[in-house]
Amino acid sequence: MSNVHSPSLVVENVTFHYDEDDKILENENLAVHGPGLVTILGPNGSGKTTFFKVILGLLKPQTGKIFLNGEEVTGNPVKAGRHAALVPQLTAVRRDLPVTGAEIIEFVLRSRRQCSGKSCKEKLRELVEIVGAENYYKKKLSEMSGGQLQRILIARALATGSSILLLDEPFSGIDPGGREYIVDFLRKTSREKLILLTTHDPVLTINSSKMIVIFNKGVKAYGSPDQIFTLDLLRKAYGSSVLMIERCLHVVG
Numbered sequence: 001m002s003n004v005h006s007p008s009l010v011v012e013n014v015t016f017h018y019d020e021d022d023k024i025l026e027n028e029n030l031a032v033h034g035p036g037l038v039t040i041l042g043p044n045g046s047g048k049t050t051f052f053k054v055i056l057g058l059l060k061p062q063t064g065k066i067f068l069n070g071e072e073v074t075g076n077p078v079k080a081g082r083h084a085a086l087v088p089q090l091t092a093v094r095r096d097l098p099v100t101g102a103e104i105i106e107f108v109l110r111s112r113r114q115c116s117g118k119s120c121k122e123k124l125r126e127l128v129e130i131v132g133a134e135n136y137y138k139k140k141l142s143e144m145s146g147g148q149l150q151r152i153l154i155a156r157a158l159a160t161g162s163s164i165l166l167l168d169e170p171f172s173g174i175d176p177g178g179r180e181y182i183v184d185f186l187r188k189t190s191r192e193k194l195i196l197l198t199t200h201d202p203v204l205t206i207n208s209s210k211m212i213v214i215f216n217k218g219v220k221a222y223g224s225p226d227q228i229f230t231l232d233l234l235r236k237a238y239g240s241s242v243l244m245i246e247r248c249l250h251v252v253g
């Protein structure tokens with residue numbers, strides 16, 4: 001059952017494929033207990049988004065089980081949604097819907113019973129302040145920049161009250177100021193929640209992460225940043241064209 005004090009994710013012997021000849025996950029195991037930040041690194045098309053969808057019950061694995069906060073949620077998005085919320089990649093978001101940031105955040109607050117009556121406006125304002133969206137949260141999504149929309153999507157995920165957040169490439173298309181803001185938000189929020197994020201830019205979160213996962217059609221390695229940030233392990237995910245300079249990852253050629 002949900003336990004806000006001790007969020008946890010357990011992936012047990014999970015196999016998933018869209019096409020039987022191309023396994024995205026093969027007998028994967030991963031366990032993360034307690035709050036903190038987990039950075040998932042992996043090249044394009046390596047299955048990171050698919051992994052998130054399996055964790056969120058949106059895709060049912062062919063074998064294995066997913067537990068969120070101790071409850072089995074395999075292939076069940078309703079159960080998984082009680083524990084975890086997704087901040088999707090900006091490219092996966094429909095921006096043509098005629099809704100405002102305020103409306104989508106308040107809708108989630110009410111439907112998840114995180115507020116009632118007038119307290120919803122206060123709660124909405126609180127979340128908007130947390131993500132620094134005071135100046136534009138009443139605009140339509142279609143009128144927002146990518147960075148503004150990203151913050152609204154983070155507030156929407158927070159509105160669920162979930163103790164586990166999954167952020168899919170939150171830095172993609174965001175300017176340096178916006179990235180710095182998100183890093184700071186992650187650092188603070190990961191004191192209470194378990195946050196998993198995918199990125200191609202590990203340098204932004206490496207110092208704040210309790211775990212780094214090297215991912216390429218499965219979990220290739222995981223551990224603390226010091227254990228993981230070795231050339232050999234990074235080459236397992238990115239191939240031999242990886243260069244590492246002062247803990248920055250470069251893929252050449």
Ligand SMILES: Nc1ncnc2c1ncn2[C@@H]1O[C@H](COP(=O)(O)OP(=O)(O)OP(=O)(O)O)[C@@H](O)[C@H]1O
Nearest residue numbers: 018019024042043044045046047048049050051169
């Ligand atoms: N609905 C689908 N049906 C069939 N194949 C899919 C589907 N979604 C993704 N794939 C394939 O699964 C593989 C992994 O895709 P996925 O989007 O999970 O990778 P990713 O690591 O998140 O990529 P990126 O870093 O580019 O976002 C890719 O080869 C992709 O083409």
